[in-house]
Amino acid sequence: GAVVSQHPSRVICKSGTSVKIECRSLDFQATTMFWYRQFPKKSLMLMATSNEGSKATYEQGVEKDKFLINHASLTLSTLTVTSAHPEDSSFYICSASSTGGLDGYTFGSGTRLTVV
């Protein structure tokens, strides 16, 4: 079945630095990927829709200059948290579909970001 690989699984960074998270579709091409943020004991909040070859579409309230999304190929989307602060600490999850979402989406294993 469809596999989505997310890397790294866990990262600790200093306040003010930037962190890049990768999301890869391993055995299929994904023109669209989604990035979610999950706070402890909370649901998934959609941050943005990543479109291959074009600008990402951000949800209301999400700072596009803070969370940079690049979808340069059909198998790779990246999320860069710029000038990270402790409040950016969270669990970030990506998802993609091999069928345009009609059969559901496959999720990456998530990235635990801790900003110290």
Added chain:
Amino acid sequence: AQSVTQLGSHVSVSEGALVLLRCNYSSSVPPYLFWYVQYPNQGLQLLLKYTSAATLVKGINGFEAEFKKSETSFHLTKPSAHMSDAAEYFCAVTRTSSASKIIFGSGTRLSIRP
């Protein structure tokens, strides 16, 4: 706009007992509905999906859900709970079109008592 509401943020059942996790949806267009399970510090795994075919959907690990349009519900059930079922469960909805974003419910944490 689409949304899902999960009733009960925490459900606790005894091992071997029936599991019932409730989900109600709101959608102005025919929806696709999903149930996902999440174990601690992991991503989400698809349990089952409703995509306008059979209203009773069977998924993995013995779970099933029934789409009831009249009640706008998509409740998740399992006849007999196992300890390994303890996890967070999310109901989700999306539009019946390509690459539509998925909207998640608030989640229900399922605990299993020995």
